[in-house]
Every structure is written in structure tokens, then in C-alpha cells.
Amino acid sequence: MGWGIHTKNDSGDLLISSDIKAFHYIGTPTYTGVQQRYNNYSGSRIYRYTLTSAETPLVFIKPANVNKFYAVLTHFNTGSSWTYDVIGSGTADEPPTLYAFAALSGSGSSSETHGVLVKDASGDRTFDSREKPLAIIDIVSATPPDVPMDGGATSTANVDPGWHGCSTSSYRTAMEWDFTSDDTHTDYNYASTNHNGNYMFAAPSIAQSAWRRNGYHYHCDGCGKWWHADEHHTVYANLGVFYRQAYKLTSSKLQAGWCSTKEFWYLYADKSSWAPWNSECNTSGSFGIPFSQKTVNKVSNSVIIADATNYV
Amino acid sequence: MAYGIKLKNSSGNTFYDSSVIGGNFLGSFTASAGSNASFTIPHIDLIHTTYIQKFMINDLPTNQEAHSHTVSVNGTTGVVTATAVGNSSQSQTTHVIILGK
Numbered sequence: 001m002g003w004g005i006h007t008k009n010d011s012g013d014l015l016i017s018s019d020i021k022a023f024h025y026i027g028t029p030t031y032t033g034v035q036q037r038y039n040n041y042s043g044s045r046i047y048r049y050t051l052t053s054a055e056t057p058l059v060f061i062k063p064a065n066v067n068k069f070y071a072v073l074t075h076f077n078t079g080s081s082w083t084y085d086v087i088g089s090g091t092a093d094e095p096p097t098l099y100a101f102a103a104l105s106g107s108g109s110s111s112e113t114h115g116v117l118v119k120d121a122s123g124d125r126t127f128d129s130r131e132k133p134l135a136i137i138d139i140v141s142a143t144p145p146d147v148p149m150d151g152g153a154t155s156t157a158n159v160d161p162g163w164h165g166c167s168t169s170s171y172r173t174a175m176e177w178d179f180t181s182d183d184t185h186t187d188y189n190y191a192s193t194n195h196n197g198n199y200m201f202a203a204p205s206i207a208q209s210a211w212r213r214n215g216y217h218y219h220c221d222g223c224g225k226w227w228h229a230d231e232h233h234t235v236y237a238n239l240g241v242f243y244r245q246a247y248k249l250t251s252s253k254l255q256a257g258w259c260s261t262k263e264f265w266y267l268y269a270d271k272s273s274w275a276p277w278n279s280e281c282n283t284s285g286s287f288g289i290p291f292s293q294k295t296v297n298k299v300s301n302s303v304i305i306a307d308a309t310n311y312v
Numbered sequence: 313m314a315y316g317i318k319l320k321n322s323s324g325n326t327f328y329d330s331s332v333i334g335g336n337f338l339g340s341f342t343a344s345a346g347s348n349a350s351f352t353i354p355h356i357d358l359i360h361t362t363y364i365q366k367f368m369i370n371d372l373p374t375n376q377e378a379h380s381h382t383v384s385v386n387g388t389t390g391v392v393t394a395t396a397v398g399n400s401s402q403s404q405t406t407h408v409i410i411l412g413k
Contacts, residue, residue: 006358007317007330013413015317015334019355020412023335056340058365058409075369075407103337116319129319134335135328139363139411204367206380262374291377299382302363304411310327 005118016127018118023058023101025132025311027051031095035085036261041179041241043091044259046073051082055102058134059084062200062308064094069185069246069257071205087205087244089182089259099200099311101134132311137199138191140254141300145186148209148243148258148295151178156293158216163233164269166281171267175215175239185248185257190305195251198308205245209258209295212240212287222273229275240264240289247303254303264289338362338410342369343381343394346403351410356390359412364392367407381406 004018014020029049036046051057061070069089076083088094104125108117115129127133147153154177164170215237222228242262248255266287271279316330338359343349353362362385372378379398383406385391392410396403 009330009332009334009413010316013333013360014336014358015330015332017334017336017355017358019358020336020338023337023411056337056409058335058337058411072367074372075367077369101335112322129328133328136333136335139333139413202365204365206366206368208378288375290373290375296377297368297380299366302365302411304363304365310321310325 016116016118018120018126021103021124021126023134024104024128025134026053026057026100026102029059029084029098029100034093038261039091040263041260042089042181044261045088045090045093047086047088047095049084049086049098051084051100052080053082053100053102054080055105057082057100057102058202060099060101060200060202060306060308061086062097062099062198063249064096065090066250067248068094069248069259070096071203071244071246073205073244087246087259087261089246099308104128104131134306135310136304136306138305140188140190140303140305142188142247142254142256142303143186143298143300144207144245144256144258145184146295146298148181148184148260149178149211150180150183154211154213156212156214158214160217161215161235161237162217163219163235166269166279168267168281171215171235171237171269172239172265175213175237177213177239179241179260181243181258181260185255187253187255190254192252196307196309198312199249200306200308201247201249202304203247204301206301207245207295207298209243210240210289210292212238212289212292214238229273231271231273234270236268238264238266238287240287240292242289249305254305333413336412338412340407340409343396343406343408345405346396346400348396349394351392351408353390353392353410353412356387361413362387363411365409368404369407370405372404377402378404380404383408
């Protein structure tokens, strides 16, 4: 540094610099609606937002319900147009409010004539107190537990769902498991001393997890009985749930947990005999679960915590 | 606060002071599916801790595993490396945002 300014905070961390641009508030992305609803177990919603920014934005989530888990699921970018999908747990529509931040460029056009303005060698603003610079409260590296379900890991060993004719709901009941995920999370401390209801966090969801149960049943009515036609009853059933990583911020903890986003169900129930009372009750298509009994992309990701009060 | 910096808005409320962590944006880059990528943080000498946020972007496949890149940072050189994971169909495009303090 031949010239310029470097300001550090109480811990010796870089706070304001004429060499490095700071994130500044650029607005609240526009909520456009729900992309997907999943209403079983803990449930989830995928909310969509749009934003215009020439610079790469950093998006924070201020939860609509502090008891739910949220995370940025994915985003799409074309030029300065950004679209964000945010996942939230629950079976009700509770879209969070997003706050977007990006580096500034140019010299700005604010009418305010006081404050702190720092520029780099190109004349671009690195810090402008008039443009609401991002003040971070804490940054936590957080990962969720390996298994999302409150009921624990499922086994791929077959369970016997019994024979229920064509009653799909009866097979489904027999295949159930506690696939809810509200109470399964890893808790982290953060700088929560001044916590208030406007706390927000920037957190991507990249970890995915999928778990299944398998069912099989067979019995024969009439086999070995000369007076009764052989009736073979065969059932194959599969039930699986897919999860994405998400976070909840309480007044004292950052909780890294999960949202159930989709389920997979397959049933084949067949009664066959040489006599004319066959039946076959199948779901259409295959089971379709992309993988199971494991979690992928479970690596540390930074969760950035800030107070939205200054940006409302 | 006996020393440091304190910035107030026009209402007189403090919105930024030397107790917070600065939102220093060190850069971002996108690693394409199936390919490795790297990025060099400018002025790494001013930074003692970096933070990475990894995003999987666009629509993800629903019929197979979808893997993001692994990302590592060399704190001395400032080189951030994203390494593709999984086979060619499993590997997904990863967007990386880098912050530091």
C-alpha cells in the first residue's frame, strides 16, 4: 500500500480499505411467488425472487417465521438479471424478506454531503457511508448432521407391509417412518448478544440427502391345497424422501439442519392365479429416487449474520 | 468506545463502527460443471481470514447425485481453487463468493 486508507476493527480485522471493495445495500429482491410446495412431514416451500445488479450480489434472508429453516437453494443469472430460489421449511407459505448487497462502482450520485467516502486507484468507490455498507455481526462455518430425519437413519432391509389389495394408503401407512426434520440440526454459537427480530443471514444450501425404506410381501392362498386355486400375493413398495440443507437462527444459536423437499413412492401389488381373479395395482413409472442412504456436498459453508435493522 | 470509528446515519443512529466485521468483497467466480477453476484474491496481504460461500446454480438434475466443487484457499498466495467432484454428469456448476477480514 503506497497510499490510501486501511481501517481495522477491534479485533484487527480489515474494516474499510481503499484497496478492497465493501458490500453495500442495493435493495430488496422482488418476491414473485412459490415455485414448489411439499406438504408431507416437515414440508417445504421454494420461494422465488428477482433482482437487478450489475455486480455479483450477496443475498441475506430475514426469516418470516423464526421457527423455520431457510437457505438460498439456487440462483440464475443473465447479465444484470438475477433470480433466486430460497427454500423454507413448513407447510404454509411464509416467504422471507431478502436483502441484497453488492460492491459499488463509479463515484455515486448521492445528494448527501457528509459521511465517509473511500475510493480505489481507479476512482471506484470501495466504501461509501451514504450507501449503507454491510456490517457483519458474525460468520459461522456450519454443516448439518449426516442424517436429516428425526426418526434416525432408515434401513434398506425389507419391511413387510402386508397385503391390502389395492388400498394404496394402507401400504403407505405400513411403510411410514418419522421423516420429519424439524428437530434434527447441529447448533453453533454466534455473536448473539444484541440479537433482535431483524437478524438475517446469508446461507447457501448445497448439501443434499436422500433416504428410503423398502417393502416386500409375499404369501400364497391355496398353495398346497387341492381344493383351492393357487393365489400368489406379491408386493414391492418403496418410500423415500429428499432433503436440502437449510438454517435457522434463534436468539442464541445458529442451527444447521434440513428441509424435506420431495418424496418418492412406488407400489407394485399383484395377485396372480390361474383362476380368473387376478389383480394388479401399481403406481405409474419407477421409484425415481436419485440416490439414497447418504448425504452429498456436506462441507463447511460460511453463514454470514447481520442485522437488517439498518437496511429496512 | 474510547477509540476506533463510529458512523451514524442522518438520524444519529450508529450503523457502522469498529465492533463489526467489514463486508469485504474479495471476488467471485464460477467453476463450470466437470472443470476445475481458480481465482486469485487481490491484496491478500491485507486479509488474515477468508470466507467462502459456495452455491450450486441453475436447475439441478433430479434423477442423480449433483455435486458442487470442492474449494480451497491458499492464504499466502490468495489462490482459490475449485475442483470438480463426481463424474461428468454428477458435477454441477458452482458459484463461489469470497469475503475476508
